[in-house]
Amino acid sequence: DSGVxxxxxxxxxxxxxxxxxxxxxxxxxxxVYWYQQSLDQGLQFxxxxxxGEERAKGNILERFSAQQFPDLHSELNLSSLExxxxxLYFCASSLRQGSNEKLFFGSGTQLSxx
Amino acid sequence: GESVGxxxxxxxxxxxxxxxxxxxxxxxxxxxxxxxxQESGKGPQFIIDIRSNMDKRQGxxxxxxxxxxxxxxxxQIAATQPGDSAVYFCAGGYGGATNKLIFGTxxxxxxxx
Numbered sequence: 001d002s003g004v005x006x007x008x009x010x011x012x013x014x015x016x017x018x019x020x021x022x023x024x025x026x027x028x029x030x031x032v033y034w035y036q037q038s039l040d041q042g043l044q045f046x047x048x049x050x051x052g053e054e055r056a057k058g059n060i061l062e063r064f065s066a067q068q069f070p071d072l073h074s075e076l077n078l079s080s081l082e083x084x085x086x087x088l089y090f091c092a093s094s095l096r097q098g099s100n101e102k103l104f105f106g107s108g109t110q111l112s113x114x
Numbered sequence: 115g116e117s118v119g120x121x122x123x124x125x126x127x128x129x130x131x132x133x134x135x136x137x138x139x140x141x142x143x144x145x146x147x148x149x150x151x152q153e154s155g156k157g158p159q160f161i162i163d164i165r166s167n168m169d170k171r172q173g174x175x176x177x178x179x180x181x182x183x184x185x186x187x188x189x190q191i192a193a194t195q196p197g198d199s200a201v202y203f204c205a206g207g208y209g210g211a212t213n214k215l216i217f218g219t220x221x222x223x224x225x226x227x
Binding site for chain 2: 002004006031033035036040041042043044045048056057058090092097098099100102103104105106108109110
């Protein structure tokens with residue numbers, strides 16, 4: 001068990017809808033990362049937060065947004081969903097935002113857009 | 115663009131044999147590499163890492179070899195066990211930025227009893 005908790009485990013929704021994915025980092029970890037894993041693709045970095053502040057953005061669509069709350073849990077909001085958004089979404093946490101931080105991944109949220 | 119890829123999508127080995135999983139990368143500036151294991155229904159789990167100033171690093175039953183000349187790294191698993199069955203993928207980064215890691219697509223290791 002990595003100590004990173006993601007909910008829900010599975011999410012089925014329709015095109016055009018909005019969903020929220022939740023992540024609780026390991027106790028003591030200040031940095032949270034969101035990744036998307038599609039079929040036949042490696043993990044794609046979406047966004048990183050550190051201690052409540054956005055630190056880096058990757059290949060995140062404008063329809064997607066995220067935030068990290070004072071208790072350090074994070075939420076990834078996906079809106080105007082399209083079929084192509086169907087993927088496994090992972091959250092990872094690390095202690096700090098330093099060099100080559102070790103990432104601890106949650107079990108992911110499987111999103112299916114029908 | 116940058117890529118980190120695996121040579122084979124699936125590797126089938128007999129229990130007790132050694133496994134070798136390969137990975138190629140394109141960015142010669144990459145200076146840090148990680149191997150992850152992803153079991154079905156779980157998130158990626160750190161196995162071992164190596165920095166570009168090293169050619170080899172050993173862990174418990176695992177060894178990572180780095181060949182910077184041909185931009186290739188491999189993960190060797192000794193005495194492969196059924197519990198090793200999973201998808202293995204490598205990631206490469208540079209400059210220490212964890213958020214800049216490029217992840218490969220993975221090799222499925224199937225351990226036959």
